[in-house]
Amino acid sequence: MNLSAIANSQVTIVVVPRERFSYTRESLESIYEHTNYPFNLIYVDVNSPPHIRDYLREQAQQKQFQLIRSDKYLSPNCARNIGLKQVTSEYVVFFDNDVVVAPNWLKPLVDCAQTTGATLVSPLLCQGTPVHQEVHCAGGETGIRVEKHRRRIVEKIYYQGRQLADIKPQLQQQPTELAEFHCMLVRTEIFQQIGFLDEALLSTKEHVDLCMLIAEAGGTVYLEPESLVTYVPGPPLEWTDLHYYMLRWSDRWELSSLKHLRQKWNLSEDEYFQNRYKRLGSRRHMTIIHPFARKVSIGNFGFRVVAKILRLMDRVLNRWITSW
Structure with missing residues (x-):
């Protein structure tokens, strides 16, 4: 990928730690191995241990991405906002550091946003190893339901735990209500309406909050199953x-x-x-x-x-x- 294509890219990937550091190398190498569509990358490093810190400095120099280092631990939304404030491209991809991607994962997300006008596009998200086999999230439902004067939150994930081979024929590009921060593409301009990500949500339900804010602002969320990624959860390896x-x-x-x-x-x-x-x-x-x-x-x-x-x-x- 040449430097002029990167400079003119419509997409900036913002990578932040999710819960650990020991999958940093596999995740970052996956992005550069399997992404053909032009992109910029901002990596927000929140007090990783010295061997990871040094690896990221070396990779930032080699691959010419922007590395922002904090010497204290930060919540994921706080780290995402640090990266988001540096984004000038049309789209931002929020990306956790325990995610690996399948080939040709990024272009379908951009194409979906452009053809549908979606505010947020989610890939088909799998979980665990071997990668790209067990579904974690293929869209879902979220929002507020009023029942007998009670305001209740709805959160339902589709197809979690199912084998991808069993459900892939049923999936197509479609509107949905729920996406997760493991990996999502968002129109950068929406943050002018809804503000930055809520940093008071330290560890849970940040994705639910964002999806509801987008819906409240009149935006839309889409699932694009032609884009496939997998998040690899702990336990902590080191x-x-x-x-x-x-x-x-x-x-x-x-x-x-x-x-x-x-x-x-x-x-x-x-x-x-x-x-x-x-x-x-x-x-x-x-x-x-x-x-x-x-x-x-x-x-x-x-x-x-x-x-x-x-x-x-x-x-x-x-x-x-x-x-x-």
């Missing part, structure tokens, strides 16, 4: 992931985000929120505590005892980490 991962999924950040979402949209504190309160810490338990307990315990009884001890330690550590 010790240097743990601090940011536990902060990202801390009870404090999640509770604060849910409270802000409820107050911002004047929502009833119904089953939607109650279920999420019950699940606080579930990501830390699933990806850190339970795998570690299985490694060090003997038998099912031993696992339960070790897991209980680790959960008690997690409560203390969770409070300590968010006090930094």
